[in-house]
Amino acid sequence: MNLVEVSGLDKTFKGGLFEKSRQVLFDVRFALPAGETCGFVGGNGQGKTTTIKCLFGFIRPDRGEIRFFGRPLGPREKKRIGYMPERPYLYEFLTGREFLRLHWSLVGASGDFPAACESILRRVDLSHAVDKRLRSYSKGMLQRIGLAQALIHSPDLLILDEPMSGLDPDGRLLVKEILREEKARGATIFFSSHLLQDMDELCTHLTVIEAGRILHDGAVASFRNEHPDLEKAFRAWRLKHRGGLP
């Protein structure tokens, strides 16, 4: 069963007075199987973040259909999703606890907030900073509190845009561990990254985008083929389809 189905997505950004219109997504179609960890890989400016923004309706596609849990995205579906944007700028005058309470309240979560808050902060190693204002957080701490708000209500689907961006090696190990735990819990994870090594370690399903077009959507093993890792598979793919690395 596919938790998310995207078909026929097109998007053109209209130019201004002296700018031409620019099509950025071309018939994007992919699916996220339930319970899998799905990687979304592509270079800078290839359409990863634009696609993710289309999923949530932040950017309205010109054409195409997106279904979550078999239905168009609505309030009921949003309650089951945890999202973390690429650069989680946050309300800097709120404390970590106030920030998590805000998102707990908005998602309509039931249960004991203090316990959930304590648990998630322990997982992302931010218990010591819970009552400090977000403006005092480092980049890595902001990334981790951004992840915490996505996880606090135990969503069925996690959509994370570059979750390991800005993290030191310890932070990256922590996030990978959390993603493994979430998968073990039964969540479906969809995360974008530049780093093929992370995809190799974590993902069972891979979607590759380049210049706004989906080049592969399927099992990691089928993309890896006979190559020992994704990086070598990607190089071979490039050699075959693009005549080598740019």
Place this chain on the structure above:
Amino acid sequence: MKAIVTLALTSYREMIRERVVLVIAALALFLVFLSLLLGQFTFDESERLLADLGWAATELGAVAVALFSGSFLLARELDRQTCLLILSKPVSRTQFLIGKWAGTFLLLLSLVLVMSLTMAALLGRFSAPLWIIAASILCKSLILLSWALFASTLVRPTLALLSGVCLYLLGHWLGDLTYFAEKSADPAAVEIMRAARWLVPNFDLFNWKDHFHLVNPPSSRDIIGMCLQGAAWVVIWLAAAGAVFRRKDLV
């Protein structure tokens, strides 16, 4: 409704903790106390000077907060993409906008309340006319806040701010401009001012921030008229802002 209340309280908390608003409030309070000092140099007109200058300072502070907040609120949310986290939750864009507006309303209410209590203490009056004047200032600020919010969905924040200042001035000069247009006997000018009366709120109708209205309070009819006009302008511009914001790509 719960989402709107949550967003309003969060916005209010966020804005209160920002120094800019506190600086504006402090400046307005300074002007009030300055008018108290200046009143010492007048001959038995200290109360009048305090009322006129004090209410002017209150309105200046409230209008400044309304225009700055309204103009930069959405732009900042879009620039920093802080709205994406909110909108990924079961919160519609309309709820988001109303929640943000409501948070600023709470901020303006706090500011006008603090200034009014200060004025009441200094004037030695806690009577109804004082609160009617405070309400008229709040009403004006809310109209300008709603306009600035709408304008910021169409143009850059600085332009939205400037347009808000122009609206404020035009709203006070509407009566005078209409009079001059009629005196000029220029049909085009008369038509322009006639159209302007439909497009620009007539702030002069509830410009009660002076000593005269402290001792001669407006009639119930005028107060109801102010409330209805204020509500109408707020609803129109918030609805327009919502319509534009719902269609915007949040890139």
